Amino acid sequence: MTQVLEFKLPDLGEGLTEAEIVRWLVDVGDVVTVDQPVVEVETAKAMVEVPCPYSGVVTARFGEEGTELPVGAPLLTVAVGEPDADGETGGSGNVLVGYGTGAPPARRRRVRPAPVTSGASGTPKASEASRASGSLKDSGTPRKPAARRRxxxxxxxxxxxxxxxxxxxxxxxxxxxxxxxxxxxxxxxxxxxxxxxxxxxxxxxxxxxxxxxxxxxxxxARSRAAAAPAASPAPAPQRASGTRIPLKGVRGATADKLSRSRREIPDATCWVDADATELMRARAAMNAAGGPKISLLALLARICTAALARYPELNSTVDLESREIVRLDAVHLGFAAQTERGLVVPVVRDAHTRNAESLTAELARLTEAARAGTLAPADLTGGTFTLNNYGVFGVDGSTPIINHPEAAMLGVGRIVPKPWVHEGELAVRQVVQLSLTFDHRVCDGGTAGGFLRYVADCVEQPAMLLRTL
Incomplete structure (x- = not known):
C-alpha cells in the first residue's frame, strides 16, 4: 500500500529555530533514497545539506529558494511504497543533519507521475500523490524518461x-x-x-x-531623478541610496554575538612585542625532518594550551544568573577564519590533548570546511578560548571583541623583520605583536599579564614547551 509521508525541517541543534532554503537538490517526481540530501539550507551557524529519512517519490516541495522556514515546518512529501524484499519500509528515521547510513546516495532517477501540487502552499491531494507513486508499486521499477546528458x-x-x-x-x-x-x-x-x-x-x-x-x-539613479523636484527652495533631506544587505544568516549571528559581548563583558586589552625568530627556526627544523608539515597556527595553538594550563582563569565563563565564574576543565580552542560568507570561528575540540601534528591536521580540516560552507553546527559552538591570527591580513595589532561567552582571546599580528636588541647587540629579528583581550570579571591585570608574558616567552624560546610535554 502506498502512503505519502511528510518530511519536516529537522532540529539542527544548538538552539537554531529557523533556516533559509538556499538550493533544492531534488525536484518533484524524483526518486530519493534513505539519507539522500534533498535541500541545502543556511542557518545562523553554517550551510548544511539536509538528508531525507524516507525513500520513494518526491510528490511536493514546500518553499522556494530564499524562503526562511521555522524548525518543524514541512519541507517535502514522499510517496513511499510497500516494504521491499528485506522487509524495510523505506525510512531510516534519521532527521538530524550529519546522521545517516553512510552509504552513498543512489543516482537520481525520474519517474513520470501524474500531475501533483509543487508545494509552495499546501499538501498534495491524496489521489494525485497516489498516482504519482503508483509506478513504484505496479511495475516494481520506476519508469525513466529518455536519458538527457547534462x-x-x-x-x-x-x-x-x-x-x-x-x-x-x-x-x-x-x-x-x-x-x-x-x-x-x-x-x-x-x-x-x-x-x-x-x-x-x-x-x-x-x-x-x-x-x-x-x-x-x-x-x-532613476529613482533619484524621478524624486528630484523641478524647483524646490528647500528640498527635504533624503536617505542615502545604496545596497541594503539584511543582517541574517552567519552575518546576523555574528552581529548578535558581538553586540552581546560588548553589552555584557567589561573587557580590557594588553599587548607585547615578541621576538619570533627562534619559533620560526624551530618550525623550519620540524618540517625539514620529514613527516607532516607543522603549521605556524598549530604551534601558536599549542602555546595557548600550555599557557591556559598555567592560567586556567582565562579558560572560563561567567554565569550571570548564579553570579559564578565557571572554570572549564577542557580547552576547546576556537580560531577565527575569514570566508566568503563572513567571519566564522570553528572549534578544535580538546585542544589541550593534541600535539602539534594533530592540531595542524584538525585546523586544516576545519578551515577547508569553513571555506566550503560545510561546517556542522557542532563545529562552530562550545569554544572556551579563541586564537585570532589577524596577521594574515597584513596588520600588526588589534583589539578584538571577545567571542561571548568566552573570557579571553589571543590576537597574533604579522611576523616581520625589525631592528631588535638581541644578546646586547642591535640585530634584525622576526618580531610579532601579541595582544590579549580578557574579561576583567574573571581575572585581574596581573593574571592576564602573566598569561601573555608566558606566551611571549614560548614564542621567543620554544624550548620552554618541553616542560609541558
Missing part, C-alpha cells in the same frame, strides 16, 4: 550537453539562469532584479555580481 555550468546549475546560455529574451520560465554564485542570486532576489532579463558579462553569458550591481545603480 553538463555542469560555471554556476553549478546542470545544463543539457552542448547547450549555450540563452539570451534573456530566449529563456523559458523553467530554464535555469546561469549565475556565478548563490550570493549573487540572493542579491538580485532581495533587490527585485529579474535575472532572466540580464545578459551576463561572464563567460558564456554567466551573470556576475557586477552585472546585478550595475542594474541596482541604474535603478537608484
Amino acid at each position: 553538463t555542469p555550468a560555471a554556476d553549478g546549475v546542470p545544463r543539457p550537453a552542448g547547450a549555450r546560455p540563452a539570451a534573456p529574451a530566449e529563456r523559458s520560465a523553467e530554464e535555469p539562469v546561469p549565475v556565478i554564485s548563490p550570493l549573487v542570486r540572493r542579491l538580485a532576489r532581495e533587490n527585485g532584479v529579474d535575472l532572466r532579463q540580464l545578459s551576463g558579462s561572464g563567460p558564456d553569458g554567466l551573470i556576475l555580481r557586477a552585472d546585478v550591481e550595475d542594474v541596482l545603480r541604474a535603478k537608484a
Whole structure:
C-alpha cells in the first residue's frame, strides 16, 4: 500500500529555530533514497545539506529558494511504497543533519507521475500523490524518461550537453539562469532584479555580481531623478541610496554575538612585542625532518594550551544568573577564519590533548570546511578560548571583541623583520605583536599579564614547551 509521508525541517541543534532554503537538490517526481540530501539550507551557524529519512517519490516541495522556514515546518512529501524484499519500509528515521547510513546516495532517477501540487502552499491531494507513486508499486521499477546528458555550468546549475546560455529574451520560465554564485542570486532576489532579463558579462553569458550591481545603480539613479523636484527652495533631506544587505544568516549571528559581548563583558586589552625568530627556526627544523608539515597556527595553538594550563582563569565563563565564574576543565580552542560568507570561528575540540601534528591536521580540516560552507553546527559552538591570527591580513595589532561567552582571546599580528636588541647587540629579528583581550570579571591585570608574558616567552624560546610535554 502506498502512503505519502511528510518530511519536516529537522532540529539542527544548538538552539537554531529557523533556516533559509538556499538550493533544492531534488525536484518533484524524483526518486530519493534513505539519507539522500534533498535541500541545502543556511542557518545562523553554517550551510548544511539536509538528508531525507524516507525513500520513494518526491510528490511536493514546500518553499522556494530564499524562503526562511521555522524548525518543524514541512519541507517535502514522499510517496513511499510497500516494504521491499528485506522487509524495510523505506525510512531510516534519521532527521538530524550529519546522521545517516553512510552509504552513498543512489543516482537520481525520474519517474513520470501524474500531475501533483509543487508545494509552495499546501499538501498534495491524496489521489494525485497516489498516482504519482503508483509506478513504484505496479511495475516494481520506476519508469525513466529518455536519458538527457547534462553538463555542469560555471554556476553549478546542470545544463543539457552542448547547450549555450540563452539570451534573456530566449529563456523559458523553467530554464535555469546561469549565475556565478548563490550570493549573487540572493542579491538580485532581495533587490527585485529579474535575472532572466540580464545578459551576463561572464563567460558564456554567466551573470556576475557586477552585472546585478550595475542594474541596482541604474535603478537608484532613476529613482533619484524621478524624486528630484523641478524647483524646490528647500528640498527635504533624503536617505542615502545604496545596497541594503539584511543582517541574517552567519552575518546576523555574528552581529548578535558581538553586540552581546560588548553589552555584557567589561573587557580590557594588553599587548607585547615578541621576538619570533627562534619559533620560526624551530618550525623550519620540524618540517625539514620529514613527516607532516607543522603549521605556524598549530604551534601558536599549542602555546595557548600550555599557557591556559598555567592560567586556567582565562579558560572560563561567567554565569550571570548564579553570579559564578565557571572554570572549564577542557580547552576547546576556537580560531577565527575569514570566508566568503563572513567571519566564522570553528572549534578544535580538546585542544589541550593534541600535539602539534594533530592540531595542524584538525585546523586544516576545519578551515577547508569553513571555506566550503560545510561546517556542522557542532563545529562552530562550545569554544572556551579563541586564537585570532589577524596577521594574515597584513596588520600588526588589534583589539578584538571577545567571542561571548568566552573570557579571553589571543590576537597574533604579522611576523616581520625589525631592528631588535638581541644578546646586547642591535640585530634584525622576526618580531610579532601579541595582544590579549580578557574579561576583567574573571581575572585581574596581573593574571592576564602573566598569561601573555608566558606566551611571549614560548614564542621567543620554544624550548620552554618541553616542560609541558
